[in-house]
Amino acid sequence: MRVVISLGGSVLAPELDPERVAGHASVIERLADEGCELGTVVGGGGVARDYISAAREIGANEVQLDQIGIDVTRINARLLIAALGQIVDPTPARDYDEAGNAIRRGDISVMGGVMPGQTTDAVAAALAEYVDADLLVYATGADGIFDADPNEVDDAEQYGELSPAELVEVIAPMSRDAGASAPVDILAAKLIERSGMRTIVLDGHDPTAVEDAVLRGEHTGTDIVPAGGGEPTYWAQR
Numbered sequence: 676m677r678v679v680i681s682l683g684g685s686v687l688a689p690e691l692d693p694e695r696v697a698g699h700a701s702v703i704e705r706l707a708d709e710g711c712e713l714g715t716v717v718g719g720g721g722v723a724r725d726y727i728s729a730a731r732e733i734g735a736n737e738v739q740l741d742q743i744g745i746d747v748t749r750i751n752a753r754l755l756i757a758a759l760g761q762i763v764d765p766t767p768a769r770d771y772d773e774a775g776n777a778i779r780r781g782d783i784s785v786m787g788g789v790m791p792g793q794t795t796d797a798v799a800a801a802l803a804e805y806v807d808a809d810l811l812v813y814a815t816g817a818d819g820i821f822d823a824d825p826n827e828v829d830d831a832e833q834y835g836e837l838s839p840a841e842l843v844e845v846i847a848p849m850s851r852d853a854g855a856s857a858p859v860d861i862l863a864a865k866l867i868e869r870s871g872m873r874t875i876v877l878d879g880h881d882p883t884a885v886e887d888a889v890l891r892g893e894h895t896g897t898d899i900v901p902a903g904g905g906e907p908t909y910w911a912q913r
């Protein structure tokens with residue numbers, strides 16, 4: 676089973692904590708031990724937002740801010756690689772070919788951002804389509820997609836399941852500025868719609884949530900189920 680995991684910066688590196696990074700790396704190693712082929716895409720987290728807000732104050736434009744964000748995601752990729760030992764491609768992939776080649780060799784691939792105007796959510800969706808993944812998992816700061824930000828609105832309601840077209844509709848009004856917060860960005864939603872990729876969005880603060888979802892199909896987040904997706908049997912295909 677081939678899986679792409681998007682580890683949001685808010686779960687991997689809200690601030691720098693080596694134990695947190697090691698916890699996520701342990702889960703990735705266990706998934707590899709269970710026979711999963713893995714591509715991992717990491718976000719920028721608090722450090723990226725600090726850099727972006729400082730540069731915005733100085734007068735940087737949105738593309739410059741995105742470039743700063745991308746650089747930080749690549750540093751976070753190196754941090755996760757450092758925690759993953761021997762079974763990982765030691766260099767963060769700069770594009771989808773590099774990531775795909777590493778995965779085909781049997782290595783875990785880790786990458787950050789690739790180009791301005793998007794976030795690592797879109798990178799993960801593109802990588803999942805490129806390597807023909809069975810499953811795409813977003814480990815983020817909320818337990819799925821809600822009708823409002825659940826960290827801001829007390830009675831926000833979760834969508835247990837969405838079609839890819841519904842996902843696009845829910846995500847479309849959210850901000851696209853550098854450093855903006857959304858569980859999945861609009862380009863990611865459109866790529867998921869185009870590819871029909873089976874996708875889960877879940878709260879990744881506890882790294883074992885990803886393991887439960889991938890190996891056992893157990894999670895409390897949002898399932899994005901393409902038309903004709905049928906029963907989610909992917910975890911039985913390992």
Ligand SMILES: Nc1ncnc2c1ncn2[C@@H]1O[C@H](COP(=O)(O)OP(=O)(O)O)[C@@H](O)[C@H]1O
Binds near residue numbers: 814816819824857
């Ligand atoms: N409709 C929504 N549903 C879920 N989360 C939302 C929504 N709107 C805003 N958010 C916020 O988006 C955050 C995820 O964005 P971000 O912090 O950039 O995550 P990540 O680091 O995982 O990419 C969530 O923690 C939540 O506070």
Ligand SMILES: O=c1ccn([C@@H]2O[C@H](COP(=O)(O)OP(=O)(O)O)[C@@H](O)[C@H]2O)c(=O)[nH]1
Binds near residue numbers: 720721787788853
């Ligand atoms: O392909 C990419 C990936 C990231 N970014 C920039 O880097 C920031 C941090 O990445 P991301 O939002 O994925 O991090 P997270 O929200 O997970 O901390 C984004 O807001 C963008 O400004 C970008 O421009 N292109």
